[in-house]
Amino acid sequence: MRYLPAIVIFLTSVPFAPTSQLMGQTRKPPPTLPPALETYQAYAQEVVSGDRARAMVDFMDPSYRVPGNRSFNAAIQEVVRALEAVGYVKESEAAADRLTYRIETREMTRPAWDPVHASLSIVGQERPLMTLDTNINLMAAYSHSIPGGGVEADLVDVGRGSPQDFEGKDVRGKIVLGDGSPGQLFRRAVQEHGALGVLAYRLSSFNRPEVNRTIAAMSSIPHDEELKAWGLAISLNVRDVLRDAIAAGPVRVRVEVESEMYPSEELTLVADVLGSTIPEERFVYSAHVQESGANDNATGVAALAEVARVFGEGVRAGTFDPNRSISMIWGDEISSTRRYLEDDPQRTQGILWGLSLDMVGEDTEKTGGTFLIEKMPDPSAVWTRGDDQHTEWGGRPMTTDQMTPHYFNDFVLNRCENQAAETGWVVRTNPYEGGSDHVPFLRADIPGILLWHFTDQFYHTDGDRLEMVSAETLENSSVCSAVSAMALTTADAELASHFIDEIEYAAHRRLEREAQLGRAALEAGGDLEEQRLILTTWANWYLDAIRATEDIQVGGAAPAVLSRIARALDAVAEAERVGIGVLGGG
Numbered sequence: 001m002r003y004l005p006a007i008v009i010f011l012t013s014v015p016f017a018p019t020s021q022l023m024g025q026t027r028k029p030p031p032t033l034p035p036a037l038e039t040y041q042a043y044a045q046e047v048v049s050g051d052r053a054r055a056m057v058d059f060m061d062p063s064y065r066v067p068g069n070r071s072f073n074a075a076i077q078e079v080v081r082a083l084e085a086v087g088y089v090k091e092s093e094a095a096a097d098r099l100t101y102r103i104e105t106r107e108m109t110r111p112a113w114d115p116v117h118a119s120l121s122i123v124g125q126e127r128p129l130m131t132l133d134t135n136i137n138l139m140a141a142y143s144h145s146i147p148g149g150g151v152e153a154d155l156v157d158v159g160r161g162s163p164q165d166f167e168g169k170d171v172r173g174k175i176v177l178g179d180g181s182p183g184q185l186f187r188r189a190v191q192e193h194g195a196l197g198v199l200a201y202r203l204s205s206f207n208r209p210e211v212n213r214t215i216a217a218m219s220s221i222p223h224d225e226e227l228k229a230w231g232l233a234i235s236l237n238v239r240d241v242l243r244d245a246i247a248a249g250p251v252r253v254r255v256e257v258e259s260e261m262y263p264s265e266e267l268t269l270v271a272d273v274l275g276s277t278i279p280e281e282r283f284v285y286s287a288h289v290q291e292s293g294a295n296d297n298a299t300g301v302a303a304l305a306e307v308a309r310v311f312g313e314g315v316r317a318g319t320f321d322p323n324r325s326i327s328m329i330w331g332d333e334i335s336s337t338r339r340y341l342e343d344d345p346q347r348t349q350g351i352l353w354g355l356s357l358d359m360v361g362e363d364t365e366k367t368g369g370t371f372l373i374e375k376m377p378d379p380s381a382v383w384t385r386g387d388d389q390h391t392e393w394g395g396r397p398m399t400t401d402q403m404t405p406h407y408f409n410d411f412v413l414n415r416c417e418n419q420a421a422e423t424g425w426v427v428r429t430n431p432y433e434g435g436s437d438h439v440p441f442l443r444a445d446i447p448g449i450l451l452w453h454f455t456d457q458f459y460h461t462d463g464d465r466l467e468m469v470s471a472e473t474l475e476n477s478s479v480c481s482a483v484s485a486m487a488l489t490t491a492d493a494e495l496a497s498h499f500i501d502e503i504e505y506a507a508h509r510r511l512e513r514e515a516q517l518g519r520a521a522l523e524a525g526g527d528l529e530e531q532r533l534i535l536t537t538w539a540n541w542y543l544d545a546i547r548a549t550e551d552i553q554v555g556g557a558a559p560a561v562l563s564r565i566a567r568a569l570d571a572v573a574e575a576e577r578v579g580i581g582v583l584g585g586g
Contacts, residue, residue, distance in 0.1 A: 031501035033418065034494055037487060041418055043319060044482040047310045050475030054466075056082070056302035057361065057474075061294040061466045062136045067332045068112030068264030075289050075301060076103065076267050079330055082305045083271055086312030091272070099312050101271040106339075110223045112264035115139045120199065120232055122245060123152055123252040129238045130216070136292055137462040140182040140200075141220035143230035143257055150256035151175075153196055157246050161185045161200075171195040175253055177242055182231035186221040190229045197230040197255060201239040206392040206455045213237040215463040218292050230257045268331035270340070273311045275325040275489060278554060280350040282325040283485040284340070286437040287357045288333035293464030295456065297333075299361030299474060304328055306478040307357075310486075322489035323554040324352070329437075333358075338440040352551060353408055353488060354441030354448035360477035362453040363470035364426070369453035371473065373416060373429045374438065375409040376447060377402050379537045381431040386517050388431055391454040395433040400537055405544030407552075408447040410506040411499060415487070416451075416480040425476045430454075451477060488552065496553040497564045503549060504568040507542035508575050514538050515579040522583065531583050539576035543569055 033041075059078050063071035083101050091100040118132040118139040132138050154174045158165040161178035172194035178185045182200040189195040202217050203209040213236045221231040232255065234242075245251045275281065285307065287300035308328055314320025329340055337356075341348045362369045372391070375381075380388035381398040409429075416427045441448025458464040487495060518531035546568045550557045557565070 040486045044479045048478045050471030053302040053474040054471040057298040060298040064292040067266040087316045098274040104268040105265040111261040114260040117258040119256045121254045137216040140231035142223045144228040146257045152254045155251045182219040208457045215461040218460045268336045271328045273326040277323040284327045286329040286337045300357035303478045307482045310482040324489040337437045356437035356450045358436045359452045361474035367456040369456040374450035376404045377432040405541045406447045407503045419480045493558045507572045515582040
């Protein structure tokens with residue numbers, strides 16, 4: 001559904017009118033877009049094609065992509081074709097060109113793996129219960145082929161697969177059925193107790209297993225060259241059929257597994273847009289290629305290809321001239337980004353921002369997911385309340401000394417909200433949780449943010465197919481991602497001042513919200529000192545974020561920008577004082 005205009009809700013209600021009035025005395029209206037930013041957004045919207053991005057997802061789906069295998073490498077080459085189509089050239093052939101790409105190769109500690117065929121049947125029944133054709137996740141990654149085309153063996157149910165569940169059961173030479181991950185069940189049943197292989201069922205509650213009874217979760221087992229065994233990830237329907245059959249008497253099953261393992265190299269594709277005046281400073285994107293899904297993460301791969309197109313066409317046509325460099329990484333999740341940061345410490349010193357695109361193209365009506373910006377650690381990861389809520393992925397409690405104050409959170413949110421205002425896109429945020437390519441940036445003390453969707457009922461299952469992907473969402477994600485780098489790699493004093501206006505406005509809005517939540521907590525019997533601490537922590541976070549804006553203007557902050565920073569600091573400090581007064585803190 002489309003909603004015009006877009007509505008991004010921060011408080012569903014304002015319980016204390018006097019609070020809002022008091023805080024509103026210090027807050028200006030939201031800043032209007034400067035012409036340069038409007039131009040960038042219009043240009044990106046013109047270049048980006050959600051349909052073209054979805055076609056790239058179609059090329060990758062369905063495929064089980066692990067580093068070094070044919071599907072992973074084919075995806076890399078498809079992005080290369082897209083880059084070359086808009087003017088990127090091999091770095092080795094034209095290192096001085098402003099638009100270049102390179103494919104980095106690395107030795108792998110284990111072979112590449114490709115699934116070829118798999119099926120599961122009850123002996124005596126004509127039709128198989130599951131096949132690789134219907135469930136691409138049926139075979140756990142790094143399963144070995146079964147010699148002779150397949151095996152028939154007795155089935156033993158070990159329930160939840162705990163060590164106690166194996167007591168008194170002889171599973172040697174048999175096939176084991178159990179709940180839990182194939183990897184864990186494999187270690188206990190095959191490596192410890194001599195089973196031939198495992199049939200494992202595991203879905204998370206957010207996968208809605210009682211509704212999605214025919215899907216299987218993506219999984220892997222240890223790479224074991226000695227035992228050369230296998231594991232299958234089964235659906236809830238199949239697990240129930242097998243247990244019903246066991247309840248009626250002994251069951252034998254037939255399993256066929258064919259896979260290929262072979263020496264290979266891990267590929268990482270890196271594309272660069274050379275900055276014209278300060279090339280050592282850069283904005284870096286990452287999108288991981290591996291996984292077996294369409295949304296996860298063929299959409300991130302395709303969206304970043306569209307972002308690269310915006311830069312390529314703009315530089316070649318002379319309509320976009322970044323002063324700072326832009327780099328884009330396609331590779332293995334987390335490890336490719338981490339290596340990019342580790343391989344060249346001098347290059348890493350110049351990285352000012354990192355943006356990860358992971359699951360950015362969902363049809364939210366089908367998946368149940370919401371487009372989210374996972375923020376760098378801010379106080380919402382310490383005090384998670386109001387509209388700041390963790391996803392079902394889950395976040396561990398953080399402490400105030402783990403915060404990373406920076407303007408990048410609100411900067412990216414504003415770019416997405418600008419796009420939402422044009423298209424009706426629904427944009428939300430979540431506190432920091434980790435687990436994707438933004439983590440290496442943060443660990444290297446580089447501002448890093450994740451764009452993604454959650455909850456997704458098909459996350460990490462073979463229900464994550466092309467029909468769950470929206471061209472419109474891909475377009476929205478690509479446009480706001482491209483505009484983010486376009487603005488930060490060309491920012492003059494006017495743009496820098498605008499972004500300071502935005503962060504000051506965001507600070508006022510946040511402090512007003514926290515004052516309202518604090519008042520509500522106090523009326524419910526909360527502690528005044530704790531509420532003051534929350535408000536003050538947010539104020540300090542934003543004061544430091546405003547100080548960080550000195551690096552926005554290319555070449556350093558001009559006197560007018562420094563003056564604007566000083567005024568913003570004063571305004572936020574005043575808003576903090578008003579907020580403390582609202583809480584009754586004097």
